[in-house]
Amino acid sequence: MKVVFLLALVCLCGDSFAFVNDIKQQRVIIAANPTVAPYVISENDSGIQLEIVKAALNNQDINEVDVHYMSNQRADALLNQGHVDIALNYSGILIAGIYRSQSVVSYENVVVSLKKSNFTINSIYDLATKSVLAFQNAPAYLPKEFGHNLENLRGYEEVFNQQAQIHHLMAGWVDTIILDRRIFLHYLKEYQKTNATKDFVIHAIFPPAARPAYFNNDLLRQQFDKGLANIIQSGEYRTIMLNLDKQYTQRDFTRF
Incomplete structure (x- = not known):
C-alpha cells in the first residue's frame, strides 16, 4: 500500500510540475477593463495594476502574456468559460473553479x-x-x-x-x-x-478595497501569488507603484 501511495504521489507531483512548465511555454491571456486608467492603460498595455500583474508572472518565468480589453462583466463571463486565464476585476459571485489571488493593489x-x-x-x-x-x-x-x-x-x-x-x-x-x-x-x-x-x-467615505486578480486554474494562481510575494519582498512592487503613481496621477507616495 505504501508503494502504491508513493507512486501516486510521484505521479501527482509530476503532473503539477508538467503543468507549471506548460504555463511557462504558453501565452497567458489577461482580461482587463480599458477605462480604469491609471491602473490599466490600453494604449501601451501598461498601467499600475497591469504592470504589477506582469511583473509577478515574469518573476515565475511566465513571459508570454496577451492583454484583451473588455468590460468587467464580459471578463467575468470569459473567465468562467475558460476563454481567458486571468481577469483583473471580477464583479460576479465567486463560483466553483474561480480562484482569487492575494491583493494586487487597493482601490480607494x-x-x-x-x-x-x-x-x-x-x-x-x-x-x-x-x-x-x-x-x-x-x-x-x-x-x-x-x-x-x-x-x-x-x-x-x-x-x-x-x-x-x-x-x-x-x-x-x-x-x-x-x-x-x-x-x-x-x-x-x-x-x-x-x-x-x-x-x-x-x-473619502468608502474603505479601501483590495483588488486581487482572478484565475480559472488554481496552479496558475499559486504561481502568481508566489511571484507577487517575491516582487513585494524585493522592492520591485514599491518601485512600480511609486513611479507610475507619480507619472499618471502626479501623486508622490512615500509608502505602500
Whole structure:
C-alpha cells in the first residue's frame, strides 16, 4: 500500500510540475477593463495594476502574456468559460473553479462633488436626495449599504467610460460622481489639457478595497501569488507603484 501511495504521489507531483512548465511555454491571456486608467492603460498595455500583474508572472518565468480589453462583466463571463486565464476585476459571485489571488493593489473609491455645492458628505446616507454618476456595476464593488440605498438618491446612473464622469461633474449635470481616487486624478489631469475645471471636494467615505486578480486554474494562481510575494519582498512592487503613481496621477507616495 505504501508503494502504491508513493507512486501516486510521484505521479501527482509530476503532473503539477508538467503543468507549471506548460504555463511557462504558453501565452497567458489577461482580461482587463480599458477605462480604469491609471491602473490599466490600453494604449501601451501598461498601467499600475497591469504592470504589477506582469511583473509577478515574469518573476515565475511566465513571459508570454496577451492583454484583451473588455468590460468587467464580459471578463467575468470569459473567465468562467475558460476563454481567458486571468481577469483583473471580477464583479460576479465567486463560483466553483474561480480562484482569487492575494491583493494586487487597493482601490480607494471616493465621492467627488463641486465645491460650490457645499455638500456635507460623511457617509453613504448623506448621498440621499443627490444625483450620482458611478462606474459600471458599482454596487458590486462598494459596501452593501450603498446598493441598499439607491432608491433614496435623486438620480442614479452608471457609465462604462469613466472619463465621462469628469465632464458630467464639471458641466454640472450631476451632483456627485463615484470613482477611485487615482482614476479621478488621472482623468482630471487629461481633462485639464483642453478644458477649464472648477474647484471640487473629495469625500473619502468608502474603505479601501483590495483588488486581487482572478484565475480559472488554481496552479496558475499559486504561481502568481508566489511571484507577487517575491516582487513585494524585493522592492520591485514599491518601485512600480511609486513611479507610475507619480507619472499618471502626479501623486508622490512615500509608502505602500
